[in-house]
Amino acid sequence: MGRRIGRRDVLRGAGMAAAAGALGGAAGKAAAEPIEVKSPLLFHSPEVEKFVDELPRIPVVRGSRLEIDAATTSHRFHRDLPESTAFGYSGQSYLGPTIEHHRDEPLHVRFSNRIQSHPFGADLDTTIHGVQESWRTTPPTSLHLHGGVTPPASDGHPENLVMPGQSIEHDYPLRQDAGMLWYHDHPMGITRTNVYAGLAGMVLLRDEFDTGDDANTLGLPSGEFEMPLVLQEKVFQPSGQQTVRTTLVVPEGLWEGGGAGDTGVVNGKVWPRMSVARGLYRFRTINAAQFSTWNLFFSNRMRFWVIGNEHGLLDAPVPVQNFRLAAGERIDLLVDFSGLAPGESVELCNDEEPVMQARLIGQVAMPVFCRFTAEQRRGFTGPVPQRLRGGRGQLPVLPPLPTPTVVRNITLSQPYELRLPPSIMTLNNLRYSDPDIEMPRQGTVEQWNFINITPDPHPIHIHLVTFRVLDRTPLRTLDYQAANIQPPIGIRWNPPAENFLAGPPVPAAPWEQGFKDIVRVDGGTVTRILVRIPTADELGFDPDEPFTPLNPSLVGGHGDGHGGRHQAHNGTNHNSTDHNGTDHNSTDHNSTDHSRDLRGYVWHCHILDHEDHDMMLRLRFVP
Numbered sequence: 001m002g003r004r005i006g007r008r009d010v011l012r013g014a015g016m017a018a019a020a021g022a023l024g025g026a027a028g029k030a031a032a033e034p035i036e037v038k039s040p041l042l043f044h045s046p047e048v049e050k051f052v053d054e055l056p057r058i059p060v061v062r063g064s065r066l067e068i069d070a071a072t073t074s075h076r077f078h079r080d081l082p083e084s085t086a087f088g089y090s091g092q093s094y095l096g097p098t099i100e101h102h103r104d105e106p107l108h109v110r111f112s113n114r115i116q117s118h119p120f121g122a123d124l125d126t127t128i129h130g131v132q133e134s135w136r137t138t139p140p141t142s143l144h145l146h147g148g149v150t151p152p153a154s155d156g157h158p159e160n161l162v163m164p165g166q167s168i169e170h171d172y173p174l175r176q177d178a179g180m181l182w183y184h185d186h187p188m189g190i191t192r193t194n195v196y197a198g199l200a201g202m203v204l205l206r207d208e209f210d211t212g213d214d215a216n217t218l219g220l221p222s223g224e225f226e227m228p229l230v231l232q233e234k235v236f237q238p239s240g241q242q243t244v245r246t247t248l249v250v251p252e253g254l255w256e257g258g259g260a261g262d263t264g265v266v267n268g269k270v271w272p273r274m275s276v277a278r279g280l281y282r283f284r285t286i287n288a289a290q291f292s293t294w295n296l297f298f299s300n301r302m303r304f305w306v307i308g309n310e311h312g313l314l315d316a317p318v319p320v321q322n323f324r325l326a327a328g329e330r331i332d333l334l335v336d337f338s339g340l341a342p343g344e345s346v347e348l349c350n351d352e353e354p355v356m357q358a359r360l361i362g363q364v365a366m367p368v369f370c371r372f373t374a375e376q377r378r379g380f381t382g383p384v385p386q387r388l389r390g391g392r393g394q395l396p397v398l399p400p401l402p403t404p405t406v407v408r409n410i411t412l413s414q415p416y417e418l419r420l421p422p423s424i425m426t427l428n429n430l431r432y433s434d435p436d437i438e439m440p441r442q443g444t445v446e447q448w449n450f451i452n453i454t455p456d457p458h459p460i461h462i463h464l465v466t467f468r469v470l471d472r473t474p475l476r477t478l479d480y481q482a483a484n485i486q487p488p489i490g491i492r493w494n495p496p497a498e499n500f501l502a503g504p505p506v507p508a509a510p511w512e513q514g515f516k517d518i519v520r521v522d523g524g525t526v527t528r529i530l531v532r533i534p535t536a537d538e539l540g541f542d543p544d545e546p547f548t549p550l551n552p553s554l555v556g557g558h559g560d561g562h563g564g565r566h567q568a569h570n571g572t573n574h575n576s577t578d579h580n581g582t583d584h585n586s587t588d589h590n591s592t593d594h595s596r597d598l599r600g601y602v603w604h605c606h607i608l609d610h611e612d613h614d615m616m617l618r619l620r621f622v623p
């Protein structure tokens with residue numbers, strides 16, 4: 001087999017050539033102007049008419065015991081596109097039903113993998129650790145409740161794989177704040193293909209104040225005026241089939257490293273439209289894309305309000321004209337259509353520039369998601385609430401930021417490897433299978449400094465915990481790298497960045513000041529969060545309890561390619577001390593009788609391509 005070339009490397013060369021050719025003598029002039037000519041290096045979806053399909057209202061399921069299955073389906077994304085092979089949960093041809101549930105009430109889910117074939121079987125990259133050739137036709141799944149405060153055995157660990165024909169029982173205590181969770185597939189090495197195929201759904205967790213009906217004491221729109229928006233981006237083949245491939249630069253079957261779509265998809269429909277009453281709407285919004293960060297705004301530049309994010313409401317609505325939403329982030333919005341004349345339309349738009357390497361091969365911003373057209377009738381006519389916390393019938397105001405006792409430096413980088421394929425994304429310069437993992441102590445408050453030496457944003461998600469975003473500080477990336485030579489991949493590399501800052505810290509935006517489980521770590525910044533690790537007593541379960549996976553033989557990354565060499569070292573978590581003096585000493589309690597047992601959780605970039613290779617690490621929350 002010939003030399004396999006990773007996307008990033010190829011993009012660097014081909015992109016430069018393409019950019020030079022396209023710009024010619026005009027280089028340096030008006031770089032922000034969109035280029036009308038379609039890049040020959042990218043796949044382009046067929047042209048379809050925008051705003052002709054109705055925005056679907058995703059069905060809602062409730063109950064303390066749910067059956068969820070993942071199946072191969074056929075889904076029509078647009079009136080003028082043929083049916084496309086897809087995945088769906090629980091009878092949906094794409095995505096899954098919205099699960100509505102009350103906090104503190106346990107939820108039991110029996111999850112079954114009923115997948116019969118994979119729409120992207122040819123796209124699985126078996127050189128990525130853990131991915132097996134047979135998965136092209138019989139792909140595993142792992143149901144993860146993102147944002148759930150969940151015991152490890154039910155968390156949907158990427159190595160707790162559920163093969164076609166198998167079922168698993170998950171218990172979710174949901175002893176946590178009301179908010180917006182979501183569920184999606186999380187299997188080792190193929191999360192990007194499975195979620196993209198359709199395995200994602202929203203969860204609305206209610207409490208006695210945010211009830212989701214007219215009785216809510218917060219003055220929030222409810223019923224038909226509360227609407228989940230699952231935002232995604234896609235590429236379609238000329239045949240109309242959805243595809244995970246975005247560029248000719250990377251051959252079929254190889255990891256792309258992250259491709260933006262050229263087509264907006266909302267609740268499973270391409271560029272849909274929604275008729276809205278002239279009044280206030282609450283949009284529970286999720287970036288469920290595999291790659292892009294978006295800067296979202298309305299076409300008339302009207303003001304709207306952020307009222308909450310992943311784990312509950314803000315103290316008060318924050319007026320915005322636009323905001324950035326990275327993959328995996330959720331945001332709770334109030335939008336007032338009462339100022340529109342009957343028949344008048346506004347679109348939900350995006351103008352976030354693609355990341356540099358995508359721009360170089362001609363990627364342009366995916367410009368729009370959906371259209372809202374005002375009806376004659378008035379809708380929810382209540383005002384935008386003054387306050388959401390601290391008043392009568394409301395939760396207390398957000399607590400002040402806690403004081404950390406442990407500081408942990410984390411690098412985000414794209415190291416260069418001599419082995420093939422060369423491209424990989426890493427946290428701390430480590431692979432998933434490396435034994436040197438983070439082991440925060442229960443009951444402590446930690447400050448995590450994410451040092452992003454790449455030029456692109458990476459949304460970092462930590463399972464089990466919630467955190468607050470502190471700030472982002474620009475980094476003198478080249479100086480940092482020159483002073484701290486990055487060792488070969490597999491050796492922890494997280495030198496402190498204090499001496500390489502390029503400006504004052506930019507505090508978290510007012511609309512991202514609540515409790516979150518995912519943070520946008522902008523390129524060339526040190527982004528700081530404060531995370532408190534709950535104790536086993538507070539959780540009601542032991543977050544460090546080992547558990548036996550459904551298929552122990554699949555633990556350890558038994559891939560077919562080179563990645564198979566890097567076996568997971570479950571039960572061999574070495575003591576380690578990072579460069580800021582944080583002590584990670586801990587005793588390993590794993591029994592040798594259960595060498596395939598799993599323990600703990602994972603944390604990762606929520607760019608699904610990155611998470612697959614290899615921007616995901618294990619972690620344990622130790623006593």
Ligand SMILES: [Cu+2]
Pocket residue numbers: 425457458459605606607610611615
């Ligand atoms: Cu990433």
